[in-house]
Amino acid sequence: MSPQPDLPYRPNAxxxxxxxxxxxxxxRSRGDGPETVRGDFEWQMPQGGIDPGEDLVAAARRELMEETSIGDADFLxxxxxxxxxxxxxxDGPWHHLCAFRGQTQRWVAFRFTGDESKIDVLDPIGGVRPEFFDWAWLPLASLPAKVMPHKRANYERVVAAFSRFAVPV
Known part of the structure; x- marks a missing residue:
């Protein structure tokens, strides 16, 4: 089934x-529903829905914690x-994302300030199904080539918007 233009976009951080x-x-994303991972494009940065009335940065912090157990991060x-x-x-089984045409995103940059040993993508805080099965620190500019093609344009925009943070501090 193709995306339906009459459906709304889901707000996403x-x-x-x-x-x-x-x-x-x-x-490395498990991907499911309309976001099923195909081929070698399983890498992505954390992301997730913004609840009605939720602040963007608060949503980003919540999603980061739910998907990675990371709470120690300074807003950039x-x-x-x-x-x-x-x-x-x-054309797979119904999934909660099937109610949407796609997602519309705003992006938040943070600087990690915590202890890497506390990062847990397999059993993250919040009791949600794990989003990832592995993780790594990668060069920002490498990510557009590693994500599913339908997300690539947004990742190129993220590189342009946040490349100033992709330097040692």
Whole structure:
């Protein structure tokens, strides 16, 4: 089934978490529903829905904690504009994202200030199904080539918006 243009976009917070070396956190996504991972494009940065009335930075912090157990991060910046993307064609079983055409994102950059040993993508805080099965610190500029093609344009915009944080501090 192709994305349906009459469906709304889901508000979504994307998170670019930089370490002190200037690398960004990326996870190897399990992906499901319309966001099913295909081929070798399983890497992505944390992201998730913004609840009605929820502040962007608060949503980003919540999603970061739910997907990685990371709570120690200093706010750096946020994008001002919403960047939509459509889901690819999907003909699998019903999934909560099937109610949407795609997602519209604003991105938040944080600097990681915690202890790497506390990062846990397999059993993250919050009791939600794990989003990732592995993770790494990667160069920000490498990520557009590692994500699913339907997200690539947004990742290129993230690189342009946040490349100033992709340096050692």
């Amino acid at each position: 994307g998170i670019a978490l930089f370490n002190r070396a200037g690398l960004v956190f990326a996870g 910046a946020a994008t001002d504009e919403w960047w939509p993307y459509d889901f690819p064609a999907y």
